[in-house]
Structures are given as C-alpha cells and as structure tokens.
Amino acid sequence: MADETGGAAPETQLQTEDTTDVIGYRLRRAQLSVFKNFKAAFEAFDLRPAEYSVLVLIAKNPGRKQTEFAEVLGIKRANFVTLINRLEKRGLIERRVAAGDRRANALHLTPAGDAFVARIRKTQDTFEAQYIEKVGGIEQRDALFSLLDRLLD
Amino acid sequence: MADETGGAAPETQLQTEDTTDVIGYRLRRAQLSVFKNFKAAFEAFDLRPAEYSVLVLIAKNPGRKQTEFAEVLGIKRANFVTLINRLEKRGLIERRVAAGDRRANALHLTPAGDAFVARIRKTQDTFEAQYIEKVGGIEQRDALFSLLDRLLD
DNA sequence: TATTGTTATACTCTATAACTATA
DNA sequence: TATAGTTATAGAGTATAACAATA
Numbered sequence A, B: 001m002a003d004e005t006g007g008a009a010p011e012t013q014l015q016t017e018d019t020t021d022v023i024g025y026r027l028r029r030a031q032l033s034v035f036k037n038f039k040a041a042f043e044a045f046d047l048r049p050a051e052y053s054v055l056v057l058i059a060k061n062p063g064r065k066q067t068e069f070a071e072v073l074g075i076k077r078a079n080f081v082t083l084i085n086r087l088e089k090r091g092l093i094e095r096r097v098a099a100g101d102r103r104a105n106a107l108h109l110t111p112a113g114d115a116f117v118a119r120i121r122k123t124q125d126t127f128e129a130q131y132i133e134k135v136g137g138i139e140q141r142d143a144l145f146s147l148l149d150r151l152l153d
Numbered sequence C: 001t002a003t004t005g006t007t008a009t010a011c012t013c014t015a016t017a018a019c020t021a022t023a
Numbered sequence D: 001t002a003t004a005g006t007t008a009t010a011g012a013g014t015a016t017a018a019c020a021a022t023a
Helices: A023-041 A051-060 A064-074 A076-088 A110-136 A137-153 B023-041 B049-060 B064-071 B077-089 B111-135 B138-151
Strands: A092-096 A101-109 B094-097 B101-109
Touching: A023 A051, A023 A110, A023 B023, A023 B049, A023 B111, A023 B138, A051 A076, A051 A101, A051 A137, A051 B023, A064 A076, A064 A101, A076 A092, A101 A110, A101 B023, A110 A137, A110 B023, A110 B138, A137 B023, A137 B111, B023 B049, B023 B064, B023 B111, B049 B064, B049 B077, B049 B101, B049 B111, B064 B077, B064 B101, B077 B094, B101 B111, B111 B138
Parallel strands: none
Antiparallel strands: A092 A101, B094 B101
C-alpha cells in the first residue's frame, strides 16, 4: 500500500442538522411514526387510517352524500369510490339512493358496521391515550393541535 | 308528492370532531399542507422534499457512502438508487468508488451541485422563515419540535 | 349545462426479493 | 458468508380525463 490516504471510512455519524431542523421534515417523520404504529394497532382489523376516518365519519353523519364524505377528508371523488367499495364488500357500509337526488349515494353503516365501529373506537381510544401520555398530557396535546393548526393555510 | 319525508338534503356541514381531534389525523393534514407549499416554492427547481434533503446532506457530508445517506433519511436502499440516479443525470451529484471499499459509492456534489445547493438553501431559508412566523416565532417552533419528538418511538 | 358516481389511467412513494461484485 | 449497489416488481396513495345518469 502507498499510504493511509483514502483509508478505512470514518465510522462517525452523519451531520444531519441542516436536513433535520426543518418543520416539514420533522412533521413527516412524526407522521410516519404515528401511522406505522396505527397500522400495527389496527392490524387485526385490517384497517387503514383513511378507512377508520371514513367509518367514524359515516357513523356520526349517516345518510350524507358520498362526495360530502370524500371532500371533508380531502380524498378525490374517484379514489373514494375504491375506498368505500372495499368497505361495502366487507359488509360494513351500504350505498342507498339519496332521498331527493337519484344521482347521489347516501352512505350508511350496516348493523355489522355499527358493531365494527364500536370495536375500532375502543382501539383508537387506547391508541390515542398512549400518544396523549407520550406528549405529556391533554394540555400538551392541545398545545400540539394549536401549533399544527397554525401551519395550515 | 306524498310528504316531506326524505326531502331535500340538509345543507349543514358534517360533524367531524371524532375524526379530526386525533393526533395522527392532524399531523397528516399539517404535513400535507406544508409539503404542498414546499412543492410550489421549489417548482422552479423541479425539486422534491426528499431530493432537497439528500442534496443538503451530501453537501454537509461529502464522500460518505450511499447507504449511509439512505439510512439516515429512512429511505430504502433500492429506492435511493432511483432518487440519486435522477440527481446524477441532472449533473448535481457524482458517484465515486469509495476509498477502501470497492463495493461502495462515495457521494459528492459536483461544482454545479454546489451552486445549486446554495440557491435551494436560500429558498428553503425563506420558506422556513415563513413557517416560523406562522407558528409564532422561534420559541414556538422549538416547542413544536419538542412535542413532535415526543411522538417518536 | 352542471353535478354524482364511476372507470381508466398514470405517476409517485414505498416495500421485498433476487442478482452482482466485492468484502 | 455478509454487505453495497442494483434491477425488477408490486402495492398503496394520489391526480386527471372522460363517460352515463340525473339534476
């Protein structure tokens, strides 16, 4: 060998501050972490975050139009079709012709859907309680919500 | 018509608290909003968030191995290849054989990449300053970081 | 004409398996 | 044997265009 120039790589860690001390980056990492744990917590239900939101939203607002649910969740009409197709095939929700507008579908939970929502709510309550504790209690959770809301346009 | 039962749909808004007052949901919405604005701010550079992170990270840690960059950013080796292929084709980065390990690629910025990073840093500084202001100043930003960090495993 | 739901399609992001060359 | 980089591929999530039925 000639000399030590270009020898073994340094085993030191990368310097990441420039990349890491950025609101968007921190938000993304936090969100990915929470969603990863959500997926694990709801694995037995085979339920994704968006599906949880849809079911709970229908439970609270039965009979409202398909597009209303899609819009409030920020999901495109076209993609929402696929999402609720899966929930309908599982027997959790029902499409009925909307009263007063035969173009529209009114969404309802089935009895099985009702029972299912009761169960996933419990799992969600436990899941959320763990995160409220992680963040330091309900006041800190509210502080987080307040800060996150300020980021919105 | 028979009667008013099932008449015109109520034009009231959906009740969303159950869906909305949830840490994961709020994080997701905030992150999507910030990334949407990032995309707009960096449109002239044709640069995605992950690409920004990679370039700044290479600028700070030139010569480190490809896999080291991928790991610290939470990107899979296989997907990282495509990402840096694009940056290499644009003439912003260079793969060199790593000193001491001929299997590995050491990543460097090209001179063009250096100049490019200087420009995108400026855009990012302006972008970040807007969000620091939105959130209520640097102390509030730090508070947000602290709360977000508590969500991580 | 406009809107609701739908299909088709494409692009990004992410995840896994398998190969090669080096170690 | 194990690791670094690569290729191929498949699954989500997301975006747009176009069509039928109805308003």
